[in-house]
Amino acid sequence: MLRQAQNTVETKDALAFKASVIDHGDIASPNGSIHPRDKRPVGNRLAFLALEHVYNLEGVAGSGGPGVVSGKVGEDVNSVELTFDDFDGSGLLLRTDDDGELRQKCVVGQQDGINAPPFPIPLSQCGPVPTGFEVTSLISDVGEWKQFQTIELLPDENGKLNVIKLGLGEKWHLGNGLLVVRYLYADWGVPTIYSAKSFEEIVDSGDGQLPVAPFEITINGNL
Secondary structure (H helix, E strand, O other): OHHHHHHHHHHHOOOOOOOOOOOOOOOOOOOOOOOOOOOHHHHHHHHHHHHHHOOOOOOOOOOOOOEEEEEEEOOOOOEEEEEEEOOOOOOEEEOEOOOOOEOOOOOOOOEOOEOOOOOOOOHHHOOOOOOOEEEEEOOOOOOOOEEOOEEEEEOOOOOOOOEEEEEOOOOOOOOOOEEEEEEOOOOOOOOOEEEOOOOOOOOOOOOOOOEOOOEEEEEEOOO
């Protein structure tokens, strides 16, 4: 509910901006898990927002990270394609591990400024599926969330890698009425999508890429 409220305010207020630190949770913090003791990433990302939107610094764009702008059901009716705006023309990045596989374990928390957990986090708190995406129908099966099992990065109409294709991995006809797709609706969801552009001098996270913040989008499933 808190994340939904934050997204709503940012959407309705042209002077409100949000910095996501979804990749910097601190499960061991005595002040509560959503209050990381390392405040540098928080300060850096808020300052980045100010540089773009308050001081209008030339060459600074995409300070809030990529945002979803539209969605549609794939032609196979068992997939969904979401289009994002990266705000700087660099496209998106799928975060993978050293073997090239999509990360499937919690990586929240900090250790020496690196996006690595101080200790293992219970799998039950990491979100229900490695992709981080789920879908439900507003016409039938209301409240039954199906988990997208596959994720693929595709080019948009301008050739930029700004489209995410999500596959269910099972037969469930998506082309029927309104659908709700949500991302990282979990206590410790694992971010899988980042900006491709690195802001290493400003963003204290991995190689400097900004994560896509948790969101929910309603799309028309009728083909």
